[in-house]
Amino acid sequence: MTILTELSKILSGPIVVIIVIIYLLLKYPEKVEKWLSLLLRFFYFITRKGGRKIVALDIQGRINEFSKSLKIELPNFTPVGVKLHWITEKETPSEFISKNRLVIRMREHPNQNKNFVNASMVFISKIFLTKSKKYLSKSLKESVDLFVAKKLFEKEKPEVLDQFFEDYFSVKALTNKKIMELLEKYNIIDRVGLFYPVLIQELNFLGEKVFFEQRSENIEKDVKAFIDFLENYANRDIGEEKIPKNYEGTFCRCGIVIIARSLKLAIGNTKPFTTYIEKLIDNKLENIYLIGSANKSNKEFIDQINTEVQENFDLQKYYSKVYKAEIKIHGERVEVKNYLILLRSSKTLRYYGKEYQEKFVK
Amino acid sequence: MNEFIKEEIDSVHDKDLVKILDGLSLLNKFKSGKLKCKFCNEIVNLENLHSFFPEAGKIKFACDKSDCVKKLYDLLRENKISL
Numbered sequence: 001m002t003i004l005t006e007l008s009k010i011l012s013g014p015i016v017v018i019i020v021i022i023y024l025l026l027k028y029p030e031k032v033e034k035w036l037s038l039l040l041r042f043f044y045f046i047t048r049k050g051g052r053k054i055v056a057l058d059i060q061g062r063i064n065e066f067s068k069s070l071k072i073e074l075p076n077f078t079p080v081g082v083k084l085h086w087i088t089e090k091e092t093p094s095e096f097i098s099k100n101r102l103v104i105r106m107r108e109h110p111n112q113n114k115n116f117v118n119a120s121m122v123f124i125s126k127i128f129l130t131k132s133k134k135y136l137s138k139s140l141k142e143s144v145d146l147f148v149a150k151k152l153f154e155k156e157k158p159e160v161l162d163q164f165f166e167d168y169f170s171v172k173a174l175t176n177k178k179i180m181e182l183l184e185k186y187n188i189i190d191r192v193g194l195f196y197p198v199l200i201q202e203l204n205f206l207g208e209k210v211f212f213e214q215r216s217e218n219i220e221k222d223v224k225a226f227i228d229f230l231e232n233y234a235n236r237d238i239g240e241e242k243i244p245k246n247y248e249g250t251f252c253r254c255g256i257v258i259i260a261r262s263l264k265l266a267i268g269n270t271k272p273f274t275t276y277i278e279k280l281i282d283n284k285l286e287n288i289y290l291i292g293s294a295n296k297s298n299k300e301f302i303d304q305i306n307t308e309v310q311e312n313f314d315l316q317k318y319y320s321k322v323y324k325a326e327i328k329i330h331g332e333r334v335e336v337k338n339y340l341i342l343l344r345s346s347k348t349l350r351y352y353g354k355e356y357q358e359k360f361v362k
Numbered sequence: 363m364n365e366f367i368k369e370e371i372d373s374v375h376d377k378d379l380v381k382i383l384d385g386l387s388l389l390n391k392f393k394s395g396k397l398k399c400k401f402c403n404e405i406v407n408l409e410n411l412h413s414f415f416p417e418a419g420k421i422k423f424a425c426d427k428s429d430c431v432k433k434l435y436d437l438l439r440e441n442k443i444s445l
Contacts, residue, residue: 102413103372
């Protein structure tokens with residue numbers, strides 16, 4: 001055996017480890033940050049060093065992982081992450097004032113839950129749905145942020161939920177009745193799995209659609225009515241036909257087509273659905289959500305309808321997903337797997353403020 | 363490679379708080395209980411300090427009461443304070 005092969009044998013182990021670490025760092029930086037934070041806690045126990053790193057890596061890892069996961073829920077969401085920046089004493093008062101930036105206090109890492117809740121709330125308030133929030137009322141903005149924060153904590157750090165509920169959701173903390181009611185509505189919408197894929201999706205579209213219009217009562221009324229529509233839909237019992245399935249507001253315009261007719265499915269008759277979708281297009285609905293059971297035959301049937309619609313009308317598949325939903329069957333909530341396809345018109349309407357229209361739109 | 367824009371959140375760690383407040387010429391006021399929460403007017407101290415930010419040429423403080431942090435988040439949403 002040559003020296004070279006002997007050497008390569010000795011080195012191959014560490015090299016593989018290094019390659020794996022580099023791959024993980026590039027592919028899952030936020031997971032690495034979370035693990036590194038845990039590892040540093042161990043070293044801190046011995047050396048009493050690295051307290052700032054423990055705090056920063058834990059917060060960055062968890063928030064950034066959550067932000068990236070939103071991209072799966074919301075295709076038009078641009079994930080934004082956070083990086084904690086420790087300010088230094090070199091900054092003079094006038095330099096600090098001229099920057100106009102918030103500084104959050106971070107406690108020692110044994111109080112990391114509090115740090116995480118504070119940093120997350122700042123992140124969500126400032127970064128989540130930035131464009132859309134310009135047009136929403138205070139109660140709508142605050143309630144959406146609180147609900148998204150709840151989802152973040154459930155996913156990333158369930159142990160902070162008690163503290164979060166105590167601080168933000170308790171009767172003592174939540175004195176605003178409007179916010180309480182909205183949170184209840186989101187909860188119902190979320191149970192059928194439509195909080196992100198329909199409600200937040202539509203709010204995100206709204207932010208892209210309304211330009212140069214300050215917050216107006218019309219937009220707020222529209223969004224609130226849309227939330228009520230989704231709540232009614234989420235509360236419907238299976239087979240209930242009386243509940244409206246389309247929302248035709250001025251700014252939010254979408255339809256939900258439920259595809260679960262076993263007889264039509266059995267004979268593969270797509271006609272009733274495509275005819276209905278054509279009506280929705282004639283009524284200038286911009287987004288059409290095809291929703292139904294994710295079982296194999298129903299999923300294939302939905303895909304078939306989707307193909308026919310795209311071939312015949314000016315609608316494009318925006319995204320599709322399989323998700324968990326707790327639907328009502330004879331008054332009882334039952335967990336099922338549902339399938340959703342969002343079809344989006346290329347002719348989405350854009351709105352401009354009165355002043356803008358007078359100036360630029362003839 | 364990951365294309366992931368990151369917003370910086372300015373932070374101060376408890377270990378550096380004294381130095382930072384000293385640099386901002388606010389340490390004596392902090393120690394003597396003269397700094398108050400912008401929203402509820404309560405004295406801010408090591409127990410309840412949540413954050414601080416510039417406003418109208420001065421440095422303002424927020425305590426960690428739910429009502430006060432909610433008002434702070436409103437200012438963030440309305441872009442009256444940046445990150």
